[in-house]
Amino acid sequence: MNEFHPRRIARGLGIASLCALVLAGCAVGPDYQRPRATGAPAQWKAGSPWKEGQPRDAEIKPNFWEIFDDAILSGLEQEAITNSPDLWAAFERVEQYRAIARISRADLYPGLSLDPNGNRTRYSQGRPAQPGGLVLGYAANDFVLPLDLSYEIDLWGRVRRSFRAAREQAQASAASYQNVLLSLQADVARTYFMIRSIDLDRHVVGETIELRKKNLELVESLHRGGADSAVDVAQAQTELSSAEADLVGLELQRAQLENALAVLCGQTSSSFSLAATTRLYQPPAIPIGLPADLLERRPDVAEAERSMAAASEAIGIAKAAYFPSIQLTGTAGVESAELKDIFNWENRIWSIGPSISLPLFEGGRNRAGVQRAQAAYQEAVAQYRSQILTAFRDVEDGLIGLRLLREQYEDQMRAVDAAKKAAELSRARYKEGLASYFEVVQSDRTALENEILAYQLNGQRIVTTVLLAKALGGGWKADNPMMTNGVSPLRGAQN
Secondary structure: OOOOOHHHHHHHHHHHHHHHHHHOOOOOOOOOOOOOOOOOOOEOOOOOEOOOOOOOOOOOOOOHHHHHOOHHHHHHHHHHHHHOHHHHHHHHHHHHHHHHHHHHHHOOOOEEEEOOEEEEEEEOOOOOOOOOOOOOOEEEEEEEEEEEEEEEEOOOOHHHHHHHHHHHHHHHHHHHHHHHHHHHHHHHHHHHHHHHHHHHHHHHHHHHHHHHHHHHHHHHHHHHOOOOOHHHHHHHHHHHHHHHHHHHHHHHHHHHHHHHHHHHOOOOHHHOOOOOOOOOOOOOOOOOOHHHHHHHHOHHHHHHHHHHHHHHHHHHHHHHOOOOEEEEEEEEEEEEOOHHHOOOHHHEEEEEEEEEEOOOOOOOHHHHHHHHHHHHHHHHHHHHHHHHHHHHHHHHHHHHHHHHHHHHHHHHHHHHHHHHHHHHHHHHHHHOOOOOHHHHHHHHHHHHHHHHHHHHHHHHHHHHHHHHHHHOOOOOOOOOOOOOOOOOOOOOOOO
């Protein structure tokens, strides 16, 4: 019996598919190898050693804001993670790329589909016929129940490289999500500490206003007694009004930052408020050698590296267009003119065979495709190396910034102490009639400016710490954060 049994057909298709998989062992194009970072330093300027790392961006990182031991900040960070629409959009992009990778992976396997169809056709009596044949017009039914198989024999690796490229892009999108998450967390912390710095400025200016009110009362009292001039009264009023205007300006800055923080947390500005505090924060200690993990944890570096891997796979995909495309197709099923007889054994049908498409002349299309893929890969390599250089710069900025800002802050604190003593002496000299009120104004203004600058420098230190945590891919764990609670070393600020 020459007819094929369905099991034999299925076995034949399976053998053909297995042969195709064996033949698909080769793949044209370069295999991806991650290039080494060029110009990597032996150590950071701050003295910490550097080593080349392996991507560890997917590992669970510590919540870097916890080193500041602030429950309000921790709550805001959780709100941002839960409610941020930008973070949600980044997550959905990851889901899209993962789905694209699954679609590409499906091409690795044979496609099997059931395509039943039925029709009734009227054939014309005037249609062409063989010589001597009788031609009649008639109508007939045709019911077909086929099981169709199709499979591309991936001799040149086009399908496999397409899947690898899609998989790398999915991983790059996951790294991009981590980058959006880290940027969001850093922006929340940075904005929060900018508000806290302004709170301290408001506290200083508020105390200055109270002091200048007392000065005004003193000058007015002396003026009424004839011991002082109207110019001194006007000067005292000017200084008071100036301080009150400074306070209004700080209120405006705080309101704008508070609105920005509300957006980061996924809330409307009108429903969000943050109570003021005069807590003074100090940057926590940085563990020695911590920057060595830079390239292992930064999601932006991992994203650039995986995009580069996807671009490398695209070269092989483009080169595969030079070679024949072989499709293995097969059909097995039944066909009958009567629906009730369709499953009769005599009505079985089958077919199997490959189809080959060989590119002969494409007008330079394939060569241009390879050139484009190679140029895209070189662009990805350049972007990867640029991202590494940016990572080095970010960490260097953070390390050197914290060191120099600490020195500047300590110098400024000494200036604050000296300015406050000078202001107290000038005020005492003025009461004794040994100094003009202009001297009091100048010394008081100098003390205020130095104190505000000290708070601003401290705020810059905290923000720089946040940016360093971001540059390191998510901060570090610290058992003993260096932070002062309660009394401020500047003006006795309380929580």
